[in-house]
Amino acid sequence: MKGSLIIVGFFALGCVCGLFHVIPFDIAKTDISFYTLCALMFSVGLSIGNDPQTLKNFRSLNPRLIFxxxxxxxxxxSAAALVSLLLPHRSAADCMAVGAGFGYYSLSSIFITEYKGAELGTIALLSNILREIITLLCAPLLVRWFGNLAPISAGGATTADTTLPIITQCAGQQFAVVSIFHGFVTDFSVPFLVTFFCSL
Structure with missing residues (x-):
């Protein structure tokens, strides 16, 4: 939760700096977002490659949980495509690109900004932060109403890191490996699906 609020704070600070021209050059006209994206992708690969225990834990999973x-x-x-019916000024591909962030706001918003512009990138940032915050706040209710796997599915790509503690607290420690596996797969799919929908 604290991490999400820090991200929102930096986003708000960036808006204020852009509004009042605090930074003397136009970042949108530079390649800084591309290099930031490269650094993020490197960090994702580094974190996966640096933790062999995660890969070992995947072997102990029930095969049905792979789905x-x-x-x-x-x-x-699918839900993002349905939401596009309520937003006539946004295409289904745009909405699916935002949804395909799966809570990974830092990566998906940069991709979408690169492909579709700052407006949709901002929507992606806020939408995916909101997904993480809802999971953090509503995990106990999700477990009570829909079962132990509900907060894992709701958390999307965040279930391997930021929402993992609340998921294991509410659903049980036995779901920790499932949560990490789920977060790993959805996390890995983000760059491929977001760029695919953005290119439609």
Missing amino acids: LPIMTILGTV
């Missing part, structure tokens, strides 16, 4: 991240991806993208 959980697949259903999360299909459900999220």
Whole structure:
């Protein structure tokens, strides 16, 4: 929760700096977002490669639980396509690109800004931060109403890190490996799906 609020704070600070021209050059006309994206992708690869225990834990999973991240991806993208029916000024591809961030706001918003512009990138940032915050706040209710796998699916790509503690607290420690696996798969799918929908 604290991390999400810090991200929102930096976003608000960036808006203020842009509004009052605090920074003397136009960042949008530079390649800084591309290099930031490269640094983020390097960090993701580094964190996965640096933790062999995570890969070992995947082997102990119930084979049926492999379908959980697949259903999360299909459900999220389908729901985003349905939401586009309520937003006539946004295409289904735009909405699915935002949904395909799966809570990974830092990466997806940069991709979408690069492909579709700052407006949709901002929507992606806020939408995916909101997904993480809702999971953090509503995990106990999700477990009570929909079962132990509900907060994992709701958390999307965040279930391997920021929402993992609340998920294990509410659903049980036995779901920790499932949560990490789910977060790993959805996390890995973000750059491919976001760029795919942005290119449609």
